[in-house]
Amino acid sequence: MEKVETMRRDTVPLSGVGDARVLRDYSTTVAILESVQDVILIAGTSGRIEYANRSALGLLDTKLDSLLGHCIDEFITDCPCEWASDTLSSANKPSGVLQYINNGILDNIEAGFKTGDTITPVYLSFNLVQDRQNRVQYIIITAKDITHQKRLEKELRQHQVSTISRDRLQALGELSVGLVHEISQPLSILRLKLEMLLKQMEAPGEPEKNRQIVRDGFQLIDRMAATIDSMRKFSHQTEENILSAVNVNSMVENAVNLVRADFERRNIIIQAEKDPNLPYILANPLYIEQVLVNLLANARDAFDERDSSDGYEDRDERKIVRISLVPKGGEWVEIHISDNAMGMPHEVVRKIFDPFFSTRKNGRNTGMGLSICKNIIDSLGGDIFVKSQPGAGTQFTLRLPTGHYDERKQLANLIGMIHHHQPQQQ
Ligand SMILES: Nc1ncnc2c1ncn2[C@@H]1O[C@H](COP(=O)(O)OP(=O)(O)O)[C@@H](O)[C@H]1O
Ligand SMILES: [Mg+2]
Structure with a gap:
């Protein structure tokens, strides 16, 4: 020595x-x-x-x-x-x-x-x-x-994010209530008018071709009505928010079904794993599906961007989104969603959970997706994090507590969020 x-x-x-x-x-x-x-x-x-x-x-x-x-x-x-x-x-x-x-x-x-x-x-x-x-x-x-310090940091961040996005979400919520009202009335009138038109076209001599056009119109109306309905649900979700023990497999399956057609059109392959032995988690399945759909949509957007960027057009690599399910010692279940799109640089990774942060310049993206996801996952006492390699791909991890986790604490958190209070501490 x-x-x-x-x-x-x-x-x-x-x-x-x-x-x-x-x-x-x-x-x-x-x-x-x-x-x-x-x-x-x-x-x-x-x-x-x-x-x-x-x-x-x-x-x-x-x-x-x-x-x-x-x-x-x-x-x-x-x-x-x-x-x-x-x-x-x-x-x-x-x-x-x-x-x-x-x-x-x-x-x-x-x-x-x-x-x-x-x-x-x-x-x-x-x-x-x-x-x-x-x-x-x-x-x-x-x-x-630094466990204690990390916990405090997380609570602080959670509080900051939820105060910012709460205000904006509230504004969005109010906006959507107005929108729903503005749109649903003319939409039902449009439906009535189309029905009248279809009746008249039933008369002999009218070509089938025209009737088909009107029927297509009905389909479009139905789709708009469904969108409006989900907006209405979103703005009233506080009343409908019921927690139950849910099977992660079926939520993944539902989310995948929702995006399947869209992904097929773009030649994106979804490989979703199933694990029948996975423990249940306590959540509102609609919320988790919303999170999954958001993450899948982000992967799709990243592939779109990759398709239209310089330097990627020669890549003949297949576009793959992988969903895998990983139990973590009985207390947690992890859902990993990874893509081989384009990844993101560190400066972007740092900001992706901020409300209204978006690098997509197409008017369709609001930058709210991940901030909402984080809010939802935080409210369940879970965690969401990301690993990304620029040029290569991205993996999101959702870590969700199973039913073994203290259910009262989750409920308290959730109720806290719904009533626009800071999540409660034990
Ligand atoms: N899978 C992904 N691959 C690459 N970048 C991503 C991915 N997911 C999210 N991002 C980045 O995070 C940003 C924020 O995502 P999000 O909150 O969903 O907003 P939006 O999709 O409206 O842009 C995106 O603009 C994008 O830059
Ligand atoms: Mg998004």
Whole structure:
């Protein structure tokens, strides 16, 4: 130990007060490491763990045996940037790690510590221990549990998003009530007039061709009436909002049926998985279907954009949207919706859940889709997140609590949302 000194010693002197000679005593050093609240792992230059302190065992909820000798990458996930995971997997190339540390990048990375199905959010820092020849001896990994902080951040974000979109949604709601009223009356008159016309055309001698035109007209009216009806439902949804234990498979199937024709026309293939053993979730199925349809529509829009962008026209890759269902330890069900359209850059990813944020310039897109999705999923105590690779594709994940989750809390959240209050905390 004596030969080793931390690489920062020449630039940053020991900041503690007092005599550092006490640290030369092995058992004191170990006692200090063991009493620190943060996780401390020490790995060799190949990234294999050689020491884990008591907090590490506690946080990772594991025995020393299952840590020692394992590579640190096995326990780290959700590194937000690609360079971080690159660095981790090249941990046996200390020069790369050194470079990052010199650039100050390996401090306080937000990441996840995983064991089994559990992921704990942490701030990770890496430090290198070098000998006098500047050869790396050890990598010291420290991690701070930030579960509590993340929860507060989420609640704050939830509150911000719901206050902004609540106002706008309310305005939209009021607008749609007016629209429904304005349109449904002339529409029923139009229907009456067409019926009269059809009656007259029933007379002998009138060509069948014309009658068909009128019948087509009826179909169009029916479609408009259905749209108006769903708008009316949307603006009155508070009264109709009933939670029930629902089967994720059938919601996925319904959503896929709704978009099928549209997707076939564009040669987009939908591959939807089924899992008969999936636990039920507690939700309003119409809401979840709305979320799924929104996500599918976004994938469609991305393919449209890809079709009309430079640089993509030569791609003969098939257009595929995949829906997979992943149970997570009985408490959660995840729905993954991925496409191989065009992905999005980081600056876009950061804003997609903002109300009225849209990169589509066609007048049809309002930029409200994902903000509504997030509101709905938040109100169920779930989570929605996205991974995207520019030029390659996008994956949305919906994480929904199963019926095992505290139902009262979900109801409280939902009622909170409906009554335009901040979601309740327990
Ligand atoms: N699957 C996807 N692939 C690429 N970009 C997407 C995808 N889904 C969403 N986006 C981006 O997120 C933005 C916001 O989406 P959304 O809230 O549904 O609004 P809108 O679809 O009306 O633009 C889109 O304009 C688009 O830039
Ligand atoms: Mg959309």
